[in-house]
Amino acid sequence: MVKILAYSSPAMGHLFPTSVLLTELRSRGHDVALRTLAAGVATGRDLGFATEAVDPRIEALPLDDWKATNPEDALRRAQGTFARRAEYEVDDLRKAIDEVSPDVVIVDANCWGAAAVAEASGLPWLSFWAFLPYLSSEATPPYGPGLPPLPGEAGRVRDAQLRPQLSAVFNEAMVGPLNRIREQVGVPPVGTADDYVLRPPLMLVATAEPFEYVHPDWPDKIQLIGACDFDPAPKEVPDWLAAIDRRIVLVSTSSEFQGDTDVALMALTALADEPVHVVVTFPAGVPAGITVPANATVLEFVPHSLVLDRAAAAITHGGMGTTQKALVRGVPVCVAPQGRDQFEVARRVEVAGAGTQLLAEDLTPDRLRDKVRQTMTMIEGARRVAAGFAASGGVAHGADLIERRLLGQG
Known part of the structure; x- marks a missing residue:
């Protein structure tokens, strides 16, 4: 053996x-x-x-x-x-x-x-x-x-x-x-x-x-x-997720602190009046004192696959794990890179036609809202990437x- x-x-x-x-x-x-x-x-x-x-x-x-x-x-x-x-x-x-x-x-x-x-x-x-x-x-x-x-x-x-x-x-x-x-x-x-x-x-x-x-x-x-996608999600969908009747946008932050909470907090503001439900995860800890709009759910952790199976788009910091986890399911991604390899990840998402990128210096609620709207139209590119992963x-x-x-x- x-x-x-x-x-x-x-x-x-x-x-x-x-x-x-x-x-x-x-x-x-x-x-x-x-x-x-x-x-x-x-x-x-x-x-x-x-x-x-x-x-x-x-x-x-x-x-x-x-x-x-x-x-x-x-x-x-x-x-x-x-x-x-x-x-x-x-x-x-x-x-x-x-x-x-x-x-x-x-x-x-x-x-x-x-x-x-x-x-x-x-x-x-x-x-x-x-x-x-x-x-x-x-x-x-x-x-x-x-x-x-x-x-x-x-x-x-x-x-x-x-x-x-x-x-x-x-x-x-x-x-x-x-x-x-x-x-x-x-x-x-x-x-x-x-x-x-x-x-x-x-x-x-x-x-x-x-x-x-x-x-x-x-x-x-x-x-x-x-993609080597790993996410041992429970078999049953939690009631709060099953009750959502709008298109879902998942917003994820890094499991290691990278100062990327600003993007997630801005997403709550930028998408508050959009016909979507925003699910935000803060694995490094939910910031104290945040205001959660009526169309949002904020959690420290939820298996991302449960949400992505129902999602229209994802917003990530450009970490390979969450970005590819979305793409392997044919979900387009808006990437707001913070550092490390994330600028390269963001560019590849864009070049593949599987989503958009928004740099930190360009980040405003209006621009993020526009990028998410654009991202949700890029399903075909995300599906091509998913097919490539499978092949x-x-x-x-x-x-x-x-x-x-x-x-x-x-």
Whole structure:
């Protein structure tokens, strides 16, 4: 019997899509062990994985990029957190490997220390990407600010000029900290952020075309496996949701604090007189003293699939989890990106014709209302994206790749 050990970044938004892949592997008779955030241990055990929490010192280092004053500062803050966590991941994954004796190791792409240990172990291993890879591609705009694809010679010139500048920002933030960890573990240094991305023999990415751009120059080791949608919703619809007789707009905020509550609060105001019912979730905590209009329901948590199955549109901050959760159901999305990869997510929603984006500097109640109205007309684009997710083969394809390429089965 094959033993699989997965090491996840301490965030529900990373645990959930990873769990979809692990569930598929377990259904094939493989033993699955998981290391994840403490709040996710019960979820992992309920799914049948031998689950333990990561070293608590890792969770004690939260992302603080929401404090940044500009995108470069945000990137440095985020990568600095990953570097500090990596120091503790090294012994944490070594211990887990000793305890589990796995045949395959799956490492979250944000776990730099764990990736170095997996590489040094000599075991078959792969990286799992719950977010869009920042790997360079000559066929698309350089990663980061969410630039629109520009066809023809003008696009090639623009991208050729900007790509070295934007790559340098990633390299400056990543390469030094990465190599300090890699030297400590005893694996070769990397020269660029792209080098780090390409170290694993296999990369599984939780998205698919046409949401993700086409990258003909990416190697075959990079495989897109669809949305990896995870949402164990109860079988019964709650009475408050069943009683709603209008079109629903779901508004979601991040499960990790990112300062994105302003968008949700503005949505309550902007849509108060629209013929819709607004469902807003604040998983990081409902703000005190908010006024809830008659056509709205505000909750700390509700399984998003329950709402999205009845929704006409969603408003998200551009996190991959909720954005793709809507699109996999053919629900168009209005994205108000805050940082991280969210500008790239927002642009892909727009380019795919599956919704709209509204930047923070342009955010007003009137503009948000207009964007939501436009978004609700873009069902066909959302359905095309949903069809692309299905055509990717999903986690079954991902599990096939692990069995064939890393385990030599089939």
